[in-house]
Amino acid sequence: MTIASPSPLLALDRITVRFGGLVALNEVTMAVPPGTVVGVIGPNGAGKTTLFNVICGFVRPQEGSLHWRGEQLRSHSPRELAGLGIARTLQGLGLFAGLSVLENVMAGAQRHARAKGFATIFGTRKAAHDEAALTDRAMHVLRELGVDQHAKAIPRMLPYGVQKRVALARALVAEPAMLLLDEPASGLSAAEIDELAGRIRRFTETTSVVVVEHHMDLVMRVCDHIVVLNFGELIAEGTPAEVRADPLVTEAYLGADTDTADVSGARRA
Numbered sequence: 001m002t003i004a005s006p007s008p009l010l011a012l013d014r015i016t017v018r019f020g021g022l023v024a025l026n027e028v029t030m031a032v033p034p035g036t037v038v039g040v041i042g043p044n045g046a047g048k049t050t051l052f053n054v055i056c057g058f059v060r061p062q063e064g065s066l067h068w069r070g071e072q073l074r075s076h077s078p079r080e081l082a083g084l085g086i087a088r089t090l091q092g093l094g095l096f097a098g099l100s101v102l103e104n105v106m107a108g109a110q111r112h113a114r115a116k117g118f119a120t121i122f123g124t125r126k127a128a129h130d131e132a133a134l135t136d137r138a139m140h141v142l143r144e145l146g147v148d149q150h151a152k153a154i155p156r157m158l159p160y161g162v163q164k165r166v167a168l169a170r171a172l173v174a175e176p177a178m179l180l181l182d183e184p185a186s187g188l189s190a191a192e193i194d195e196l197a198g199r200i201r202r203f204t205e206t207t208s209v210v211v212v213e214h215h216m217d218l219v220m221r222v223c224d225h226i227v228v229l230n231f232g233e234l235i236a237e238g239t240p241a242e243v244r245a246d247p248l249v250t251e252a253y254l255g256a257d258t259d260t261a262d263v264s265g266a267r268r269a
């Protein structure tokens with residue numbers, strides 16, 4: 001498969017974002033075909049988060065266009081993502097502190113239900129039925145991610161890796177056509193990253209995934225296609241093997257001050 005496959009779910013065409021005089025993204029073009037994992041990588045300040053925010057509708061590009069399922073998104077907002085079939089996890093976990101794990105995940109499902117127009121009217125028999133269905137669905141996703149035993153817990157009392165899975169469950173419960181993951185590996189142990197890699201590959205049975213990630217090992221293992229940004233420019237793209245072999249990519253990472261500068265994809269101890 002190549003990125004030029006017909007009918008991508010999401011297509012970005014020459015997206016340019018400027019913050020004052022700074023060009024955070026310069027004519028970046030990329031596509032996300034159905035059933036694929038697309039990675040966005042690049043050194044610090046390359047424009048990854050800005051790209052993620054453009055897709056989410058947090059940042060409006062000055063130039064260029066986005067198409068979702070062939071239709072142009074002119075001024076979508078983050079609130080409209082669920083209705084489009086897009087779910088996201090953010091760098092911060094973004095879990096509701098006062099809600100249990102199950103309630104957090106149900107909040108994700110309710111956002112989806114509202115977006116689909118199944119408004120819940122509390123106190124009716126239908127509402128009780130909807131509530132039960134949402135609970136079932138939320139429990140099912142928690143079970144799939146191996147954290148259902150924590151359903152009644154308050155998230156902050158749980159290990160960070162478990163909280164990350166809860167945040168993932170909250171995104172997945174909406175049954176998105178596309179899942180946006182911002183640094184899903186950050187703060188996880190090597191064993192947890194292994195598990196996450198397997199899980200992301202399994203997601204492609206039902207959803208496309210866009211992953212913005214510093215952790216090179218994860219990106220190289222899970223992505224079908226990788227887009228490399230540097231100073232807002234798309235400097236390389238291709239399969240993990242192509243990106244790994246691209247001298248421009250190595251050059252961009254040289255001097256990068258993080259331990260993620262190794263683009264060989266070799267696992268670090």
Ligand SMILES: Nc1ncnc2c1ncn2[C@@H]1O[C@H](COP(=O)(O)OP(=O)(O)OP(=O)(O)O)[C@@H](O)[C@H]1O
Binds near residue numbers: 022047048
């Ligand atoms: N709201 C903003 N206002 C001004 N400049 C911004 C804003 N957001 C990002 N930038 C700048 O745009 C450039 C790209 O930033 P961005 O956060 O997208 O990079 P990144 O690749 O996600 O970096 P990192 O890996 O460090 O998170 C940087 O120079 C950053 O300082």
